[in-house]
Amino acid sequence: xxxxxxxxxxxxxxxxxxxxxxxxxxxxxxxxxxxxxxxxxxxxxxxxxxxxxxxxxxxxxxxxxxxxxxxxxxxxxxxxxxxxxxxxxxxxxxxxxxxxxxxxxxxxxxxxxxxxxxxxxxxxxxxxxxxxxxxxxxxxxxxxxxxxxxxxxxxxxxxxxxxxxxxxxxxxxxxxxxxxxxxxxxxxxxxxxxxxxxxxxxxxxxxxxxxxxxxxxxxxxxxxxxxxxxxxxxxxxxxxxxxxxxxxxxxxxxxxxxx
Amino acid sequence: xxxxxxxxxxxxxxxxxxxxxxxxxxxxxxxxxxxxxxxxxxxxxxxxxxxxxxxxxxxxxxxxxxxxxxxxxxxxxxxxxxxxxxxxxxxxxxxxxxxxxxxxxxxxxxxxxxxxxxxxxxxxxxxxxxxxxxxxxxxxxxxxxxxxxxxxxxxxxxxxxxxxxxxxxxxxxxxxxxxxxxxxxxxxxxxxxxxxxxxxxxxxxxxxxxxxxxxxxxxxxxxxxxxxxxxxxxxxxxxxxxxxxxxxxxxxxxxxxxxxxxxxxxxx
Numbered sequence: 207x208x209x210x211x212x213x214x215x216x217x218x219x220x221x222x223x224x225x226x227x228x229x230x231x232x233x234x235x236x237x238x239x240x241x242x243x244x245x246x247x248x249x250x251x252x253x254x255x256x257x258x259x260x261x262x263x264x265x266x267x268x269x270x271x272x273x274x275x276x277x278x279x280x281x282x283x284x285x286x287x288x289x290x291x292x293x294x295x296x297x298x299x300x301x302x303x304x305x306x307x308x309x310x311x312x313x314x315x316x317x318x319x320x321x322x323x324x325x326x327x328x329x330x331x332x333x334x335x336x337x338x339x340x341x342x343x344x345x346x347x348x349x350x351x352x353x354x355x356x357x358x359x360x361x362x363x364x365x366x367x368x369x370x371x372x373x374x375x376x377x378x379x380x381x382x383x384x385x386x387x388x389x390x391x392x393x394x395x396x397x398x399x400x401x402x403x404x405x406x407x408x409x410x411x412x413x414x415x416x417x418x419x420x421x422x423x424x425x426x427x428x429x430x431x432x433x434x435x436x437x438x439x440x441x442x443x444x445x446x447x448x449x450x451x452x453x454x455x456x457x458x459x460x461x462x463x464x465x
Numbered sequence: 466x467x468x469x470x471x472x473x474x475x476x477x478x479x480x481x482x483x484x485x486x487x488x489x490x491x492x493x494x495x496x497x498x499x500x501x502x503x504x505x506x507x508x509x510x511x512x513x514x515x516x517x518x519x520x521x522x523x524x525x526x527x528x529x530x531x532x533x534x535x536x537x538x539x540x541x542x543x544x545x546x547x548x549x550x551x552x553x554x555x556x557x558x559x560x561x562x563x564x565x566x567x568x569x570x571x572x573x574x575x576x577x578x579x580x581x582x583x584x585x586x587x588x589x590x591x592x593x594x595x596x597x598x599x600x601x602x603x604x605x606x607x608x609x610x611x612x613x614x615x616x617x618x619x620x621x622x623x624x625x626x627x628x629x630x631x632x633x634x635x636x637x638x639x640x641x642x643x644x645x646x647x648x649x650x651x652x653x654x655x656x657x658x659x660x661x662x663x664x665x666x667x668x669x670x671x672x673x674x675x676x677x678x679x680x681x682x683x684x685x686x687x688x689x690x691x692x693x694x695x696x697x698x699x700x701x702x703x704x705x706x707x708x709x710x711x712x713x714x715x716x717x718x719x720x721x722x723x724x725x726x727x728x729x730x731x732x733x
Contacts, residue, residue, distance in 0.1 A: 220602040227599060231590050303579060304586055304603045305562035458565035461558070462497045 213307045224314035243322050244329040258394050266396050268337045274330045275424035276393040279417045282323040283359050284384045290315045290363035291370045291377050298464045308457045312367040316360045342427035351419045354438045361445030365452040371463050412441035486686035487537040492569035494530040529555045531710040540684035544701035551707040553690045557657050575654030589633035604651045614650050622646035655686040694722050
């Protein structure tokens with residue numbers, strides 16, 4: 207395990223180049239290019255705000271900020287997972303021909319989405335200014351929240367990228383599951399609308415503890431709940447070590463199932 | 466395409482120090498073959514319901530390499546020949562470290578660089594230039610190190626005019642040239658070559674041959690896997706003959722090739 211981590215560290219330059227490649231390719235040949243990273247969440251915000259805040263009248267103040275502060279970290283998680291589950295399958299020709307630590311491909315993919323998440327925070331700040339939500343010192347906690355969510359996502363993606371090699375349907379299953387999970391996290395609705403007897407379901411969802419801190423920072427302007435951070439960090443550590451263990455158990459057989 | 470010392474267990478055994486570049490001991494590779502290759506959900510469920518007997522039948526093991534042992538001296542050019550499916554490419558991939566042996570060890574001294582499937586590391590959407598840096602990183606080279614090599618690589622590949630064009634617009638010859646130029650510019654100590662010397666036009670082939678000969682003169686180790694018996698005979702100091710994953714002959718290339726031809730005609 208330590209050896210794997212050390213080897214990954216030695217290949218960090220490759221990881222950066224792979225991240226750069228992902229980012230370049232995502233918007234290659236599009237006129238607005240990188241701007242899409244920021245425009246896309248804005249459009250989503252407009253649509254969801256119209257539907258949920260105006261039409262369905264979900265009782266939340268500053269709905270655009272409420273929504274974006276949780277939607278952006280969620281998008282990071284769900285896009286990393288759908289893209290990352292195929293990161294081994296898609297890099298078949300490299301895996302066949304070049305020796306690299308194989309885990310570098312899913313890790314680089316998650317890292318590229320993390321860069322996207324940070325960029326997408328820019329329009330969030332613009333929306334905050336428009337909505338007159340002040341930025342406070344709680345912003346200092348942001349890197350910690352990013353690390354917790356990023357490490358957790360990396361772990362999950364590592365496991366799924368390995369399993370998808372043997373069982374390709376997993377990608378479709380994941381897409382459906384992610385749709386369901388989206389509604390299990392209070393992203394478009396506040397926790398206050400949930401009946402008391404179902405609240406436990408949210409407390410047991412690690413993603414809630416990783417996404418809510420973003421809302422504390424940007425919407426409430428308060429330091430994230432320490433319990434959430436602790437639970438989030440613990441889950442991230444378990445997910446990462448577990449995901450890496452799954453990956454290592456299967457990686458020797460990837461090429462037997464690819465090609 | 467460079468296997469770092471950690472992956473291919475390496476260094477410090479006395480044998481390696483005494484001029485052995487690559488030592489292969491009792492190397493076995495068993496493929497897990499899945500009949501339908503990709504098991505779909507429905508099949509998986511059906512097989513599960515039918516019981517474990519069927520599930521066991523799902524994965525078949527296939528022995529691609531069987532107890533291979535040989536050494537390659539530093540500076541030696543070794544040819545590996547054999548029919549299709551004899552295990553040549555599997556052997557090369559084990560040496561490169563991209564496949565993990567079922568049992569046995571590969572010990573290598575120095576940077577192993579593969580020329581398997583030239584240009585496989587290329588991303589078609591990226592330009593030639595971006596691909597040089599990507600490939601360099603795959604070989605374990607930093608951006609700065611590749612910048613120093615960049616002009617030389619482009620010149621050798623004769624792609625000065627097209628280096629900013631996406632690789633998907635390259636002809637097969639052009640990308641093969643770029644692949645060869647990169648792989649042979651990154652100071653391979655052990656170079657693994659799979660059937661690729663016949664890339665590009667006559668003039669480029671001559672350049673490739675010259676560079677390979679230069680490598681040989683510089684005392685680098687080369688392992689060449691090929692159907693081109695003439696190339697093996699002309700270029701290699703020694704040859705191995707594989708047959709169904711076993712090492713059946715080893716020695717002077719001329720004799721090994723004769724052996725191979727005898728076996729081939731005996732089989733028909």
